[in-house]
Amino acid sequence: MLRSDAIAAIYPELxxxxxxxxxxxxxxxxxxxxxxxxxxxxxxxxxxxxxxGLGIALSRPDLQVVVLDGDxxxxxxxxxxxxMARYHPPNLTHVVFDNEVLLSVGVSFKTATAEGADxxxxxxxxxxxxxxxxxxxASFQEAFREALAAHELATLVAKVEPxxxxxxxxxxxxxxxxFEFQRALERKT
Numbered sequence: 001m002l003r004s005d006a007i008a009a010i011y012p013e014l015x016x017x018x019x020x021x022x023x024x025x026x027x028x029x030x031x032x033x034x035x036x037x038x039x040x041x042x043x044x045x046x047x048x049x050x051x052x053g054l055g056i057a058l059s060r061p062d063l064q065v066v067v068l069d070g071d072x073x074x075x076x077x078x079x080x081x082x083x084m085a086r087y088h089p090p091n092l093t094h095v096v097f098d099n100e101v102l103l104s105v106g107v108s109f110k111t112a113t114a115e116g117a118d119x120x121x122x123x124x125x126x127x128x129x130x131x132x133x134x135x136x137x138a139s140f141q142e143a144f145r146e147a148l149a150a151h152e153l154a155t156l157v158a159k160v161e162p163x164x165x166x167x168x169x170x171x172x173x174x175x176x177x178x179f180e181f182q183r184a185l186e187r188k189t
Contacts, residue, residue: 085127
């Protein structure tokens with residue numbers, strides 16, 4: 001499955017959520033689908049998208065929060081899984097696109113998932129109640145919709161090909177994105 005296809009499949013639902021993406025390809029591919037004020041592209045902070053999403057979910061239980069993360073970033077902050085499980089906000093869905101490499105620095109750098117590490121298994125062991133691994137767009141889209149409807153903390157791992165986006169361009173300056181996202185959250189009160 002291509003990450004861009006997976007993102008496009010859930011894009012209609014994302015438009016209604018507060019969305020935090022990790023840097024790099026995931027952010028660029030979400031931006032290419034169409035920027036929304038409620039999308040925050042967390043640049044230059046590898047490993048911290050889940051922590052930021054957790055903070056938003058805890059402070060705004062009225063909002064559905066979605067984190068679009070990567071395997072490298074999740075592995076860099078495994079404590080994020082245990083912290084999410086500890087506070088278990090029912091309005092947080094954590095999506096991990098697992099391409100088994102650190103794509104932004106080149107496909108030659110494999111992550112631990114290329115050698116058998118199981119992020120969904122780690123999330124379940126940490127205490128996250130809803131976890132799954134998907135390898136098709138259809139199964140991912142279904143799992144994502146079910147996770148949103150369940151109103152239960154979830155970590156969904158989407159196994160994707162290590163394919164670079166056509167461009168890493170995000171036509172929204174970091175500061176502009178920060179203030180626009182804040183205003184979007186304020187409007188949803």
